[in-house]
Amino acid sequence: MTKWGAFAVGLAVGGLTVAVARKAGFKKVCAKVISAGLQLKDDASAFVETVKEDAQDIAAEAKFNKKTKAAAK
Numbered sequence: 001m002t003k004w005g006a007f008a009v010g011l012a013v014g015g016l017t018v019a020v021a022r023k024a025g026f027k028k029v030c031a032k033v034i035s036a037g038l039q040l041k042d043d044a045s046a047f048v049e050t051v052k053e054d055a056q057d058i059a060a061e062a063k064f065n066k067k068t069k070a071a072a073k
Helices: 003-021 024-072
Strands: none
Touching: 003 024
């Protein structure tokens, strides 16, 4: 393919992309994808907080057990 052929293909693909991006349906799909991504981010943040709390609980329990065993000796 020559330079001009590649240019023509790029121009056609670019024009098609712009035409599709201007459609209301495309904008709705993009909004849904972004909304789902934000919901996923929120869910992941909540999960990370839960894991942090569980890790702190486990560490506190281990510390308590260690003190209890040391006092029993």
